Amino acid sequence: MHCPFCEEEDSRVVDSRIVEGGAAVRRRRECPRCQRRFTTYERYEQQPLRVIKKSGERELFNRQKILQGMLKACEKRPVTMEVLESLAGEIEKELRDEGYEEIPTSHIGEKVMEKLKEVDQVAYVRFASVYREFREIDQFLELLSTLNREKNTSERREVDEGKD
Numbered sequence: 001m002h003c004p005f006c007e008e009e010d011s012r013v014v015d016s017r018i019v020e021g022g023a024a025v026r027r028r029r030e031c032p033r034c035q036r037r038f039t040t041y042e043r044y045e046q047q048p049l050r051v052i053k054k055s056g057e058r059e060l061f062n063r064q065k066i067l068q069g070m071l072k073a074c075e076k077r078p079v080t081m082e083v084l085e086s087l088a089g090e091i092e093k094e095l096r097d098e099g100y101e102e103i104p105t106s107h108i109g110e111k112v113m114e115k116l117k118e119v120d121q122v123a124y125v126r127f128a129s130v131y132r133e134f135r136e137i138d139q140f141l142e143l144l145s146t147l148n149r150e151k152n153t154s155e156r157r158e159v160d161e162g163k164d
């Protein structure tokens with residue numbers, strides 16, 4: 001690959017790392033002529049995956065979209081970008097292994113939830129609340145606390161009745 005700055009044909013690899021959960025190799029290269037550095041990624045050549053949206057529309061699968069959804073759910077949480085990239089890579093790999101050419105978005109959402117649940121409970125609840133269409137996290141939390149209140153009240157009643 002030519003140097004993007006001076007078109008030199010040769011380049012030297014200065015760092016090589018396996019990324020995206022083993023799905024890609026990232027290489028930092030240095031041009032021997034202008035000394036500038038650039039990055040290349042090596043990936044398998046893959047058939048495009050298509051996603052079926054709720055509206056029935058089809059679009060090309062985009063791992064970046066999964067990553068963005070997870071990033072949003074992990075805002076201010078102690079989850080590194082590297083972990084999220086590797087989860088996104090795992091999800092894509094699983095989808096490809098399942099062998100369907102078209103995948104409903106709901107199936108992808110379930111997978112994201114599964115992965116987040118293993119990594120961070122708060123991120124999981126956030127993602128689930130958006131994905132399952134609770135309009136606000138508050139609404140979701142309110143639901144949870146209502147459920148808890150109801151449970152506590154009925155437990156207390158049982159204790160009181162026991163005394164009598």
Ligand SMILES: [Zn+2]
Binds near residue numbers: 005006008031033
């Ligand atoms: Zn160069």
